[in-house]
Amino acid sequence: MPKRVDKIIMENSDVIIKHWLEIVSERRKNDYTSSISEELFQSTNREFVNVIFDSLETKGLTDELEAFSERLVNLGWPLSYLTDGLQTFRRVTIDFVLSQHDQIDTDFFSVILDRVDSWVDPIINKLVNEYSGNWEHTVSLQRVALQELSAPLIPVMRNITIMPLIGTIDTERAKLIMENLLDGVIKHNAEVVLIDITGVPVVDTMVAHHIIQAAEAVRLIGSTCILVGIRPEIAQTIVNLGIDLGKFPTKSSLRKGFETALELTGRTIHREKKKEKIVENIMASLEKE
């Protein structure tokens, strides 16, 4: 009997395909794929339904299906396009087979369902796996990228290092900040480290606590930590919270902090009158090119 079901389906594939295309196109009107051109949508539908039929013929997942799903993943089509499409396909096919018989006993009915399920379900599973694998991959890549960004250390000058912090600080990142800071101070032999919090949106007790601990640790290995980039509103909330940052130097801007760092490392800033000369040199060298 399963053979008979397959035969009905294969012999009437054009009717089933036509019906399926109608439903899928109809549903599209209020749908997720609205940013995709009509032409691409229709050709993808046709390709999709052919791939489904191929997998029935060969009784298994085909290379075409694999290539097809991979391409849709890369193009960023929603998974629901594929799963909805397959559910619709299931229904259309079952409806069609049933409509070919006046009388259907329950045995035959369950054979039809089994047959269609055993065909459609593996395809759905395959696609869902393909998609979620891709998402997991993307998330893990972004995680790594984020980690690389999370606590950079820039040795600007001999003995002076800057750690610019941008974005939210969670527990994991706070740990990284501490590690990178201590590693960096030792590696670059920094006498002064500037932590710039201009880009940190909220400084709550947790963030403040971690900064205090980091500064304390830096002090213990014999260097100085200067906290810079404290925006006025952040200064206010820190005071409201009753947090004492008095134990280590703080400066409103990176520039002021850097000047302090220069002083601490025994340097002074000289503003020489050679500016014009420098500009002339630059202009001259540009003209040569």
Next chain:
Amino acid sequence: MDFKSCVNIRQEWDIVGARQLGREKAKELGFGTVDQARIATAISELARNIYLYAGTGKVRFEIVDQLDKKGLKIIAIDEGPGIRDVSQVMQDGYSTSGGLGAGLPGVKRLMDFFEIRTEWGEGTEIETIKWVR
């Protein structure tokens, strides 16, 4: 109440979600930058306490509109262990987690109204309001 007025706290990043929603509401109400920062910080403290001490809970926002003033109400609710001695946790420096112990007294100073309702073993509900100046 519109459904976008509540953030469930289940993981650490939900704290950021609560903060962002609160800041959005504060902006809509016309709070200045400093008060926005105060509100965001208060939400951060309350949400983190839920995450740390109760595990899960939620932060709800309400706009209070009275004849003479408008404000943002923040309610942090959990069914965690509750607080045994409220006056103790309101002391600066009291912490059971090795923190600064500045969160709750800090929130009280950051905001205009502050109230803790808690039952030992039942959970904690903290209500706090900031008025638009």
